[in-house]
Amino acid sequence: MKRFHRQFLLGSFLLLLASTGAVMAHRRWSRALPDYGYLTGWVLLGAIILLAVYNARKKLPFLPLGSSESWLQIHIYAGFFTVVLFLIHLNFRVPTGWFEGTLAWLYLLVTGSGVAGLILSRVLPRRLATRGGEVIYERIPALRHSLRQEAEALALGGEMKSPAIAEFYARQLSGFLAGPGNFWPHLLESRRPLNAIMTELEEFRRYLNESERATLEKLRDIVRRKDGLDYHHALQRTLKLWLFVHLPLTYSLMMFSLLHVVLVFAFSAGTR
Amino acid sequence: MPPTPPIVERPQRWDAAFDPAMTDADVDRLLAIAPFSRMSPDNFPKRTPLREILRHDTSIRRYRKGEIIVRQGDYGTSAFLILNGATRVVLKPDLPLSLLGRQAPGKKGIFRTLAQLWSPLRPPESFSRARLRQDRGVGARENENNEVRVFLQDLPRVLDKHRTEEMTAGDVFGEIAALSRMPRTSTIFGSSDTAELLEIRWQGLRDLMRSDDQLRQHINRVYRERALASYLRATPLFRHLTKEQLAQVAEQIEFATYGDYDWSGEYKRLAQAGSVRPEKEPVIVQEGDYPNGVVLVRAGFARVSRKFGSGERTLNYIGAGQFFGLNEIAHNFQKPQQPVDSQYTLRAIGYTHLLIVPTRVMEQSVLPSLPRNELPPPISPAKETFEVLPGADPDSARERIGAETLEFLTTNRFFNGTATMVIDLDRCTRCDDCVRACASTHDNNPRFLRHGPSSGRMMIANACMHCADPVCMIGCPTGAIHRESFAGQVVINPVTCIGCKACANNCPYDAIRMVDIRDERGEFMLGEDLKPISKATKCDLCVENHGGPACQRACPHGALERMNLNDLDALTDWMNR
Numbered sequence: 001m002k003r004f005h006r007q008f009l010l011g012s013f014l015l016l017l018a019s020t021g022a023v024m025a026h027r028r029w030s031r032a033l034p035d036y037g038y039l040t041g042w043v044l045l046g047a048i049i050l051l052a053v054y055n056a057r058k059k060l061p062f063l064p065l066g067s068s069e070s071w072l073q074i075h076i077y078a079g080f081f082t083v084v085l086f087l088i089h090l091n092f093r094v095p096t097g098w099f100e101g102t103l104a105w106l107y108l109l110v111t112g113s114g115v116a117g118l119i120l121s122r123v124l125p126r127r128l129a130t131r132g133g134e135v136i137y138e139r140i141p142a143l144r145h146s147l148r149q150e151a152e153a154l155a156l157g158g159e160m161k162s163p164a165i166a167e168f169y170a171r172q173l174s175g176f177l178a179g180p181g182n183f184w185p186h187l188l189e190s191r192r193p194l195n196a197i198m199t200e201l202e203e204f205r206r207y208l209n210e211s212e213r214a215t216l217e218k219l220r221d222i223v224r225r226k227d228g229l230d231y232h233h234a235l236q237r238t239l240k241l242w243l244f245v246h247l248p249l250t251y252s253l254m255m256f257s258l259l260h261v262v263l264v265f266a267f268s269a270g271t272r
Numbered sequence: 273m274p275p276t277p278p279i280v281e282r283p284q285r286w287d288a289a290f291d292p293a294m295t296d297a298d299v300d301r302l303l304a305i306a307p308f309s310r311m312s313p314d315n316f317p318k319r320t321p322l323r324e325i326l327r328h329d330t331s332i333r334r335y336r337k338g339e340i341i342v343r344q345g346d347y348g349t350s351a352f353l354i355l356n357g358a359t360r361v362v363l364k365p366d367l368p369l370s371l372l373g374r375q376a377p378g379k380k381g382i383f384r385t386l387a388q389l390w391s392p393l394r395p396p397e398s399f400s401r402a403r404l405r406q407d408r409g410v411g412a413r414e415n416e417n418n419e420v421r422v423f424l425q426d427l428p429r430v431l432d433k434h435r436t437e438e439m440t441a442g443d444v445f446g447e448i449a450a451l452s453r454m455p456r457t458s459t460i461f462g463s464s465d466t467a468e469l470l471e472i473r474w475q476g477l478r479d480l481m482r483s484d485d486q487l488r489q490h491i492n493r494v495y496r497e498r499a500l501a502s503y504l505r506a507t508p509l510f511r512h513l514t515k516e517q518l519a520q521v522a523e524q525i526e527f528a529t530y531g532d533y534d535w536s537g538e539y540k541r542l543a544q545a546g547s548v549r550p551e552k553e554p555v556i557v558q559e560g561d562y563p564n565g566v567v568l569v570r571a572g573f574a575r576v577s578r579k580f581g582s583g584e585r586t587l588n589y590i591g592a593g594q595f596f597g598l599n600e601i602a603h604n605f606q607k608p609q610q611p612v613d614s615q616y617t618l619r620a621i622g623y624t625h626l627l628i629v630p631t632r633v634m635e636q637s638v639l640p641s642l643p644r645n646e647l648p649p650p651i652s653p654a655k656e657t658f659e660v661l662p663g664a665d666p667d668s669a670r671e672r673i674g675a676e677t678l679e680f681l682t683t684n685r686f687f688n689g690t691a692t693m694v695i696d697l698d699r700c701t702r703c704d705d706c707v708r709a710c711a712s713t714h715d716n717n718p719r720f721l722r723h724g725p726s727s728g729r730m731m732i733a734n735a736c737m738h739c740a741d742p743v744c745m746i747g748c749p750t751g752a753i754h755r756e757s758f759a760g761q762v763v764i765n766p767v768t769c770i771g772c773k774a775c776a777n778n779c780p781y782d783a784i785r786m787v788d789i790r791d792e793r794g795e796f797m798l799g800e801d802l803k804p805i806s807k808a809t810k811c812d813l814c815v816e817n818h819g820g821p822a823c824q825r826a827c828p829h830g831a832l833e834r835m836n837l838n839d840l841d842a843l844t845d846w847m848n849r
Contacts (some may be wrong), residue, residue, distance in 0.1 A: 005849040061709030064819030129697035
């Protein structure tokens, strides 16, 4: 069996076991223990802190704290387990009041963004590898700039300058080459924008003589390369940005959770 | 009219002399000295006459008292003949590491590791002056030819503390390391006021050996005595032989070298031009020829290929310790009535040093000693045809990894890496956690680039691969670049690195970078000539850190692995994990 499959099966089995155990324990002790709500709250908070500690591990790569891969596996399965703990803590009811509601929403958003990140991190790298033309994200603007310069030299400069190509370039291509484009189509794996430009290039071809057609072929190649850069830009940007959603939400959740603990203890005298 | 192709003079063997300063008078003088005086010029081919070998492949060098000539553990391309004066070889144990220009191996202590938590951010590539202070036991100076010479400051003390042996005029040393591409086994320094030595580069030594029986026999004898017996004892193929049988086999083994010792420069040029072609590599064994013997790779690498269409398809590559041709010889031994020829072609990649056990010796001594279950099975005609087809033999590593990937690894010579940074692009989220981890571990200085050539979903990042054949270590004048242990990581001691770029220029993979260093305030450090002081930097595989390479441990998706690419099974298992 492949390592990743074995890892998945083991993690899923442990998650199922822990979840079943937690639900059974809930059924048995939810009414029997007097401070049951406190107990589930502390366990849930502990689990959330464990999840958050992963980010600290990433900041300390020089310490022998185990591999980040193992930490992420724990982070993922423990993250799913907190859903069960969360429902148990809520006693399987919809939270009431604005504070509880906000806390619950924050939890759902953190979990949702985590799941989204997990899916993105499994799907997008494969798509990038399949597309090829691997490029470092930070280098994309420089590469785009050099493509634009190459295209301008072909269309607007040189001895072989063609007014028709120059006009076509200014009208159809300069905007496309100016900056990153087609973020959503690339993310959704749509080739419609590229096909549209290619069709225009093809239709424009019949107005050109032999040497102009050679220039157009070079421009077509530049358009393809620019599209490849845009593809990498869109997907790599998404892979980087989701963390900027997940992390601030996590910090907000931690703040609200701590406040929740303070409020519970401040106003719990009557319920004890 | 078609354009006329540019016609240039074809490069010749002696276009670049080893020492352009060699004169006719020098050559005449050498021809009057043993062993050259007894060599017959008639024995040398017209293309490589003795006189021209001495003129183009040798250099007369003078070392002052205490100057280190060769250093234990270094890789060298030449042998030395003492012409005048005396040198001393340091017997085991060798000089301390600091005198050899190296850093002491060891991990960071717990406090130094934890101190990184609160250490302030330092300027890039910064060093404290205290850290750069060298061992006062050695000094460096330039000779009249602007060559850097490292010398032992307190020679009497070294002689007092270490066992040494004198070598005088007529003695030769360094020939085995030069020919077999093995690290130097001892340190040798000048012990008379001036020692005059003839340095012979390996090409010249090889040609001298080819044409002079006495020299060849001498070097072969030294090789057999010093290096071969222990190597054969450790080779599984010979483990059933008695001591006497092993001695007989050793006596009849032939040595061969193929390719170019300084292959990295030529390879870099071809790679940049995109014209690396397997068909241009020197043939060691040709498919379809009679199998003359089992070929053992002692150093370097060789490509196993087979005819396919109009070219050759790479089926495997073999490195030090691996052998070729056993299957055919075992088949002919077991089925003499149905003999087979060599099934594959073997070509040298870069530089390859080989031991060849002749077929006769194999049949008389080695094969009869092997238990029947250890003999390779006879080659079946059906399998012979089957194996050339793509996708055949699905369990073998080379079939699982695919012909294109194998070609990619071989053409780019990545098999050389013992700790190559392999990235699985299907899993890599391009998060750069590996780069950040590397920077954090090296005082905010990343030591690799998360980018490089790729084939399919495999990328080989631009990081030091800690090569099995570390060409970067050839020519370091101070010993700053060295292996941390025997066959261990290749590291650079910043204290003794003089920024000469020899290692960076030699590295075929551009994995060594030169950086201008700064002090703790971020100011560039300048030498007496007011030019910035440069140091060579590269991945050190986090040799000082606990837990292994930080880049690999930092990857959240298990997409990065430091791998020995000479182990195809491990690579295949990892890619199909």
